[in-house]
Amino acid sequence: MILLGPPGAGKGTQGHVLSERFHVPHVSTGDMLREAVKENSPVGLKAQEYMNRGELVPDDIVIEIVKERLGKKGSRNGFILDGFPRTRRQAEMLDSVLHEMHKNIDMVIYFRTSEDVIVRRLSGRRICRSCGANYHIKNIPPKVKGICDVCNGPLYQREDDKEGTVKNRLEVYERQTSPLIDYYKEKSKLNTITGDLEVEDAFKSILKLFAEKDLLSIKDRPSPFHIREGSYD
Numbered sequence: 001m002i003l004l005g006p007p008g009a010g011k012g013t014q015g016h017v018l019s020e021r022f023h024v025p026h027v028s029t030g031d032m033l034r035e036a037v038k039e040n041s042p043v044g045l046k047a048q049e050y051m052n053r054g055e056l057v058p059d060d061i062v063i064e065i066v067k068e069r070l071g072k073k074g075s076r077n078g079f080i081l082d083g084f085p086r087t088r089r090q091a092e093m094l095d096s097v098l099h100e101m102h103k104n105i106d107m108v109i110y111f112r113t114s115e116d117v118i119v120r121r122l123s124g125r126r127i128c129r130s131c132g133a134n135y136h137i138k139n140i141p142p143k144v145k146g147i148c149d150v151c152n153g154p155l156y157q158r159e160d161d162k163e164g165t166v167k168n169r170l171e172v173y174e175r176q177t178s179p180l181i182d183y184y185k186e187k188s189k190l191n192t193i194t195g196d197l198e199v200e201d202a203f204k205s206i207l208k209l210f211a212e213k214d215l216l217s218i219k220d221r222p223s224p225f226h227i228r229e230g231s232y233d
Contacts, residue, residue, distance in 0.1 A: 001018075001078070001079075001080050001081070001105065001106060001107050001108070001109065002080075002081045002084075002085070002105055002107075002108045002109070002184075003015050003080060003081065003082045003083070003109050003111070004083075004108060004109065004110045004111065004177065004180070004181070004184075005110060005111030005112070005113060005195055006111075006113060006118060006169075006170050006173045006174070006195075007118065007122060007166070007169055007170070007173065008113065008117075008118035008119075008121040008122040008166070008195075009111035009112075009113040009118065009195035010111055010113070010195050010197075010199065010202055011082055011083070011109075011111050011195075012028070012082055012083075013199055014111075014199075014202055014203060014206060015028075015080050015082040017199070017203055018080055018203075018206065019080055022078070023077070024075070024077055024078040024079055024080060025074050025075055025079050025080070026079075026080045026082060027069055027079060027080070027081060027082065028081075028082040028083050028084070029062065029082075029083050029084045029086075030083075032065050032066060032069045032084075033047055033051070033057065033062075033065060035069065036065045036068065036069075037051070041068060043061060043064040043065050043068060044065065046061050047061050047062075047065060059087075059089060059090055059093060060093075062084070062090070063090065063093045063094065063097055066081075066084065066094065066097065067097045067101070070097075070098075070101065070103070071101065085180060086176060086177065086180065087176060087177075087179070087180060088179040088180050088182075088183045090180075091180055091183050091184070092183075105189060106213075106215060107189065107191055107209070107210075107213060107215070108184045108189045108190050108191065109191050109192075109193060109206060109209065110181060110184075110190055110191070110192045110193075111193060111194075111195035111202075112192050112193070112194055112195060113194070113195030113196055114196055115167070115170060117195070117196045118166065118170060118195075119163055119166050119167065120138075121136070121139075122161045122166045123157075123161055123162065123163050123166060124136045124137040124138050124139070125157070125158070125161050126142075126146075126155040126156065126157055127155065127156060127157075127158060128148035128150065128151065128153045128154070128155055129153050129154050129155070129156055130148065130151045130152075130153025130154070131148060131150055131151045131153055133148050133149070133150050133151075135148075135155060142155060191209050193205045193206065193209070
């Protein structure tokens with residue numbers, strides 16, 4: 001499965017919940033890059049050269065890292081891709097790699113989310129300078145304003161979470177991914193839910209999609225659950 005959506009749409013949070021529920025890995029481009037670099041794999045070392053220069057890692061290297069990650073034992077029974085592919089070319093390359101691996105994408109879920117909701121979510125996010133813990137001034141406030149519950153470090157707002165920057169990020173995302181959305185529509189893979197929903201309601205919408213596509217066994221049918229609201233990655 002592939003999760004698509006702008007920053008702040010909630011796909012990262014849902015990917016984590018789905019991973020725990022169905023026992024398949026939830027992997028993002030960033031996770032895969034960091035893992036490849038940490039393991040000192042040949043393709044990881046190539047990627048690190050670009051990352052060290054602050055440059056984007058080329059598509060051909062990223063797709064090799066994706067292939068390497070999805071070929072691991074943990075992905076044998078399925079996987080959830082979060083934030084990849086980002087362009088139509090990457091989607092075409094991914095399809096080619098999956099064909100070689102005798103794998104297939106069952107579903108693509110697009111989190112269509114309104115701008116005001118995204119701005120509210122991301123502009124409220126706060127990060128601990130010391131340990132990196134995530135907070136939100138409304139959804140996950142610290143016990144003491146501006147202080148991390150874990151290590152007592154100071155909390156700060158990232159530059160790319162400020163309102164003006166968030167709006168620019170959304171404009172770039174829409175321009176970049178519009179052809180990608182069309183690509184999966186053409187393949188009858190695209191399913192759209194609203195990213196404006198809170199975590200539990202969004203999860204129920206996804207389970208409903210699974211049921212409609214007959215992708216759930218009886219034991220996986222929707223049931224009540226509780227989850228603390230996340231940072232809406």
